[in-house]
Amino acid sequence: MTDSARELDLVVYGATGFVGKLLADYLAQHAPDGVRIALAGRTAAKLEAVRSALGPRAAQWPLIVANSDDAASLAALAGRTRVVATTVGPYAKYGHALAAACAEAGTDYVDLTGEVLFARESIDANHDRARETGARIVHSCGFDSIPSDLGVHVLHEKVREDGAGELTDTTLVVTSVRGGVSGGTIDSLRTQVDVSKKNPASRHLAASPYSLSPDRSKEPDLGKQSDMSVVNGEDIAPGLKGWKAPFFMGPYNTRVVRRSNALRDWAYGREFKYREVMNVGSSPITPVIAGAVAAGLGGMIVGMALPPTRYILDRVLPSPGDGPSEEAQRKGHFTIDVYTTTTTGARYTSRVKAKGDPGYRATAVMLGESALSLVLGGDALPDSAGVLTPATALGDVLVTRLRDAGFEISARKL
Template sequence: MSARAEGAATRGAAARGAAARGAGPVAREHDLVVFGATGFVGRLLAAYLAGHAPAGTRIALAGRSRERLEAVRAGLPGSARDWPVLVADAADEASLAGLAASTTAVVTTVGPYLRYGLPLARACAEAGTHYADLTGEVLFVRRLADEVHQTALASGARVVTACGYDSVPSDLAVLVLHERAERDGAGHLLDTTLLARMKGGFSGGTIDSARAQLEAVGSDHSLAKVLRDPYALSPDRASEPDLGPERDPRSVFVERDTGQWVGPFVMADFNSRIVRRSNALQGHPYGRRFRYRELSSYGTGFAGRRRATLATGVLGLAMAGMADPRTRPLVDRLAPKPGEGPSEQVRESGWFRMQVRTTTTSGRRYQATVAAQGDPGYAATAVMLGEAALALALDGDRLPPAAGVLTPATAIGDRLVERLREQDFTIAVEE
């Protein structure tokens, strides 16, 4: 399928009937399967669902080891201790096909997705089963769009990537900005900037995902061009605007509207491409001149400059260390291992606050805020991923009419906004 046809077919999915409207299969054994429930984020997600899924929701835990799955289940509260466990392996296509056919939706935490994610996503697309993950990997999403999108369109499956801190806050912030501007008759969005502030930790899984992409580029240098392309995930690349010299900055500077010292945001390269994909999949409702970037904010004055310079330098050294095969073993020794992550104290004390400002074609200016308590990559991500999965499993016709390889904004949209507000997330827009 061509890039232009990918976007057009997604927008035409409503005509495909009940499956494309999100009704999903009616005779499945489970509503939702958690694949990778024994991993660090998988355990957090299972615990969240045990406490927040509506009574009667049919949830199963899946992974490679029955013994480890049963141990996770034994630590859950209440009726969750009776959830079924399903043995399936990311490398065993037959077991994944059976898993996908048994449920309305699958949510997976098994990464790096570039290594392990494609077979499950393909099985879900073939079975008409909705799928959610928390990838932050550009190369995986590009491959998924190329290889699975058309199959998911045909079956009515919503294959939804980036349902955690990467990239729900970014994607939903721009969605609600667009909706407010549209209601006000303010025109399309033009230059749009996200300023991120956060407190949290890193897990071995996050580091491993970054490593997987760098290793892929090392074995296929053409992939570096994909990673550099600001519209790498667009289904309609030829129609995208020129970002201009100030997009996706790599150094620190004073942001003129706020006077804050800012620098590159660690997930900007991924989040920005998801937001741009959302715009293109919907036929560019944000506007054909919509330009988007993400920055980390560090405060004003000398202290802000020092924090910005230090954080940006550390980020650059870490990425350079992982990219160079000579220094990668040193980074591997220092970084958390897969399955490891921040302590409960760190997770509970964390927070994030994203402020996204835009100017519209009529000259009006708006700001969206998305914020929550809890470590953004883990405690808050368990909420975002859990609510996205429950929406796919349970909300049916309340979701936007779409199918294919989608983003949180295009697959779940306002329903996810509602669900997260119910969990005390701030998602607000002001002029």
Template sequence: MADREFDLVLFGATGFVGKLTAEYLIGAAPAGARIALAGRSTAKLEAVRAELGPLAANWPLVQADSTDQASLDALAARTKVVVTTVGPYLRYGMPLVQACAENGTHYADLTGEPLFIRECIDRFGERAAETGAKIVNSCGYDSIPSDLSVYQLYKRSVADTTGELTDVTLVAWLKGGMSGGTVDSGRAMMEAIAADPKKGAIMSHPYSLSPDKAMEPDVGRQSDQALEKAANIDPSLSGWVATFIMGAHNTKVVRRSNGLLGWPYGKNFRYREVMSAGSSATAPLVAAGMAGGIVATMAAGALLSRVAVGRKVIDRLVPKPGTGPSEQARRNGWFTMRTFANTTSGAKYVCTFAGKGDPGYQATAVMLGQSGLALAFDTLPEIAGILTPASAMGDTLTDRLRKADITIDVQPA
């Protein structure tokens, strides 16, 4: 890739998360980095570049459209890495994956859509491996904290010779908002399942993104639904925990990493994610409401997505694409993920992954930006194909995020 015109192209720079990522890259990219902004409208790209200030004044602009395969092929051929925020990926993302797989171009996205990743694997996994393209999905709050936390727990257990991982649980605490793009991604998956109910199995099966289901550990049923006392996870915790809305996606990514790395986490590796509901007197009711509310919302969305009038109802209720939390709300956000791990020797560890800023937007821009920079400038494992953050960038990305003021710390529990 040494003779390519750009080091990194940000596709979708005019969108909500795209602008945040562009702003982050201004300060995070090394001197001399060849960065370009890409999107459908050159006029809108010019406006975004002007807003970014003098440091981005010379960034080239590239016109490309997710509905125009030729424009995406040309884009991928010009750069080492494409970072894309154009979603829902299930609707708009596949042509860019194809372009990167064919051109041996590295790629990072923000998808929280298992259906999209499964299709990427099935359609372009072999081709990407042949051309050397690292197609790395879920490089934001979904699913970097989950993926790197378990990866670092595994590395610590190896360093301490304390055996394989067994039961591992991530507990999430966070303050953040939701954008129209996030909601639209959920809608895209509901509509896809409504059109083809067989795809529902991809959403529900814990190993649906596995590189080889036959190699996965046989540890019985693993459910992403939760409602229990936090002390059941670790005695240091109080209050209650409930279903974490992104757990169903993140857990699949973590299990895929285990497979891509050769299943080193352990033959009895079990993984789940939950969200804290607090420790007040009403915490059990809050937890029950969170758990039941997620199930009810998904069920209602799936039913409404089946008919045109239902889709119109959803349009009126949810945030519009391109919208998101205010700047003040993004600054006031935060997240702490603590992952508790047991090992076959009886040793226990906890990995803390924490940062400031709205997790889904401000912190995600950091994670996505650093993922793109790692793919463009760092020496990474030789593995190629449809990858995960841990399998593609493991220790390198961990180091980058630590330097970007994100806490990633493993300690005995």
């Protein structure tokens, strides 16, 4: 979207929610002078309270009242701005109308969804129209799924630069992480479980490794690609110690990365096979720990589907709108390493590392810089439109902005 004649450059929708406030605060501190920002949500008084807490740089930001069930208000919002950044989830409940309004208006859009079914429905509903209007509809611009998508992106770029072939077996390892699971993430899981229970076809779609691909019939047959595997580190890369457990966000992130490959006409490689796991240590009992983590993840999903255990889980898991203290957010961090073997037999690795609770503070940085990439990236952005991924919509522009914001994003040959 390049229409500088619009009144605004960026609207934060959901600015009164927990993550919305973090995003608004980040932009108030870090958005360059001259970027025209507004705050949007359901209640004017709450928006005013948020704005008043942001300091003098935000004092003149306009406030926009818009509701997720009022299509006219969302259409008006989308028509006033070049970019919308929304934190209002679960997106399957509250996101469809806004994504559609942005696609129709030719307005760029970023969100934080980690919901396979919502993303698939948005692709089917909005991709063609967004291509016609020039809109970039970019889902998953937080911890889901920027570290995954950009980690593979820079890995591919380094391999291509070295002329070392294409990517084959590729594994993301969450090497270290400190931070809580957000209430919004849990509520998204609840919503997806509920939809899958009502519609077996949706359950089958969500389980497909290529559920977000542009054309699943054109994807290569690479055999089983499990999201719940326990993996020996030595099978990932020589010298990588310990057994690895499934990463709980892998079932979504892997599908985003595969969509990036397909949208790029399989530039990563037709033999590109991708999975995500997490480190659980290197002691002699790590195989047991990794297996227990895998069983626990599967058990939580089953528990969400069964009324008695759902009742208990709903009372012990975080609620939407809840979040950690400022101190806990500050102490959080994550380090993610991606390992690959290329078609020439070379081995490469990439790293994405940042300070701040990954689901909150670091996510606010990732979403904020994604939105600013669209506002300020201009001709440096990939020449693409439609329902895209962070790598295919933002690419090196976002990599540079996140590095400037303190992230480590690197790739090297092993």
